[in-house]
Amino acid sequence: MLKTSAVKGIIWSAIDKFAVQIGQFAVSIVLARILMPEDFGLIGMLAIFIAVSQSFIESGLGTGLIQRQERTDVDFSTLFVFNLAVSSVFYFSLFFLAPFVAVFFNQPQLVDLLRILGLNLFLIGFSIVQRTKLIINLDFKSIAKSNVVGIVFGGISGIFAATNGYGVWSLIYQTLVGSLATCISLWFLSSWNPSIVFSRSSFKNLFAYGSKLLIAGLYAQLLNNIYNIFLGKFYPATSLGYYTRAKNFADISAGMISSILQQVSFPLLATVQSDNEKVVRIYSKMIRLSAFVVIPLMTLISLLAKSIVLLLLTDKWIVIIPLLQWMVFSRVFLPMSVINLSLLNAIGRSDLFLKVDFSKFPLTVIALVITIPLGVKAIIIGHVVTSALSFVVNAYLPGKIYGYGPLHQLRDMLPIIGATVGMAIVVFLLTYFVDNLVLELFFGGVIGGVSYLFFCWIFKLNELKEVWELLMDLFKNSFSSRIK
Incomplete structure (x- = not known):
């Protein structure tokens, strides 16, 4: 049930x-x-x-x-x-x-x-x-x-x-x-x-x-x-406009995945909060599945940023291409961080949630002081660094409580990162020899997705099977509801 x-x-x-x-x-x-x-x-x-x-x-x-x-x-x-x-x-x-x-x-x-x-x-x-x-x-x-x-x-x-x-x-x-x-x-x-x-x-x-x-x-x-x-x-307001556009582009994918996980994981984990075994099983699976999706997706967007911006926004927004390429990597760990924090709320430890959040303040202040005078691109690179460090902070306490901390989570992500690197090499080589923006975006997206799944199969990632089973559950639920 x-x-x-x-x-x-x-x-x-x-x-x-x-x-x-x-x-x-x-x-x-x-x-x-x-x-x-x-x-x-x-x-x-x-x-x-x-x-x-x-x-x-x-x-x-x-x-x-x-x-x-x-x-x-x-x-x-x-x-x-x-x-x-x-x-x-x-x-x-x-x-x-x-x-x-x-x-x-x-x-x-x-x-x-x-x-x-x-x-x-x-x-x-x-x-x-x-x-x-x-x-x-x-x-x-x-x-x-x-x-x-x-x-x-x-x-x-x-x-x-x-x-x-x-x-x-x-x-x-x-x-x-x-x-x-x-x-x-x-x-x-x-x-x-x-x-x-x-x-x-x-x-x-x-x-x-x-x-x-x-x-x-x-x-x-x-x-x-x-x-x-x-x-x-x-x-100038124009610079802030460039920044917000790059941020919104990056948030479309990572933010969407994070919202799904936060909306579902919190009530679900709250329901089983008294059963530690179920909590760990659901918690670890969500971490792995989110990494399985977001890491290759962010990488692919970075690789295809030029064609995405010029085709969709026109050259009026050409300035945000390098900003977008960096911004997406500041969102790589966002879904996993959301799950770690949702777990603390689900078990009723909002006090720990608060402590974890406040502990990241010095990171942001340091990044802000260093990068604000250097320009918009430097600010976004600061985002990348602080988001990676924030993930470690976010995962520490849940890991201490349930034995699934940042090192364990990163270890589970290594095969996914390996498959993503393989995909990135394929896409880079393909787009290097393509001058047409439409073809670059189309073939880069298609070949990127196919090559990533291929490397996942080569590395025998369990997440590939779990995603398939989830899709089968979707089909069965849809089919059964139509019969009823």
């Missing part, structure tokens, strides 16, 4: 993330071809303020409900009321702080942009409980539907605005319309109606767990966006 739920969860979460990421990717390509790099840079300047506000709204209480074994309607209503209150507080805070933000970045138009974009906080607050309900029930199918609806409506509105000359406002409209559509869909699909009830005891219990995740979330958002602040302050 647990295996069936896990397989269905992974399948629908994968469908959700693929659909959302592909949809967002397609929309971003169209918008990048129409808009200018500085438009994306202006939105990048606001990212930290929206992200921090969103962290307070989410606050870890929803995660606390997922982790708990017993939940009541009062718990969900308490979370709903809390979300609405915090959304209001932070929106009006951003409204009055907007002029100061504009002065800091020396961009007067940020006042109106932040005040309108901030409305998205209300939509987030209205939908957290509905999404939490669906995650608890492992109903990722409904989540996938609502996210796709948001992508479609948001994408259409953004592209329509861009083609009609709205510039940076196109990105604002895309976000707001997409969030509104997603929110309405979640309310319709979750079939949960809130009552305006707030229980102090329920909030206290949830906050005891969620407060640590809130602090960790704020810290993570600060680290994720701190480069935007410094780039926006000391470099």
Whole structure:
């Protein structure tokens, strides 16, 4: 039963993330071809303020409900009321702080942009409980539907605005319309109606767990966006636009895999948290499967970065080619780090989660101090170094608890790295003799995938068999559901 739920969860979460990421990717390509790099840079300047506000709204209480074994309607209503209150507080805070933000970045138009974009906080607050309900029930199918609806409506509105000359406002409209559509869909699909009830005891219990995740979330958002602040302050908006585009490209693949694993692994590991043997089995398998996918994928994107950028974005974005080639390697260990941290949350050790997150702060500060004066490329190379070191830190405590630490995890990845190196050599030799960008991208992608699977077969990787079995489970579940 647990295996069936896990397989269905992974399948629908994968469908959700693929659909959302592909949809967002397609929309971003169209918008990048129409808009200018500085438009994306202006939105990048606001990212930290929206992200921090969103962290307070989410606050870890929803995660606390997922982790708990017993939940009541009062718990969900308490979370709903809390979300609405915090959304209001932070929106009006951003409204009055907007002029100061504009002065800091020396961009007067940020006042109106932040005040309108901030409305998205209300939509987030209205939908957290509905999404939490669906995650608890492992109903990722409904989540996938609502996210796709948001992508479609948001994408259409953004592209329509861009083609009609709205510039940076196109990105604002895309976000707001997409969030509104997603929110309405979640309310319709979750079939949960809130009552305006707030229980102090329920909030206290949830906050005891969620407060640590809130602090960790704020810290993570600060680290994720701190480069935007410094780039926006000391470099032109165009440079920040190049940086955010390279980052978004890299996040499409690694971020998608990480989201799938985080969404599925946390409730799944929380379900079996009392059975150490099952925890280790699921935990180690997810580490290996994520490495099996993300390491060759990031390498392939780096090898084909030139054709990807020039074909999809045009030479207007040629500057981001070397940035993308480095940025993808800063995301190689992201999915594995997500699983390691999800394990700590799943077993109720959000205190350890917090300690692990804070222990990485010196790495980021050192990288920031060294690379900010050297330019955007140096900043991204700093990302690569710190992400590798952060993986070791993230894996240390879970490894100490369950005996599957960073060295063991890296040892399991060595055959995957070997197969990836083989693939990289084949793709490099192939693309070296091809001058046409379309052919380079097509044959590089196809030959890269085939050669990687070939080397996996040569090295007799168990992950190849496990992926095949997962696909067979998908087929069986799909076939059985049609019969019923």
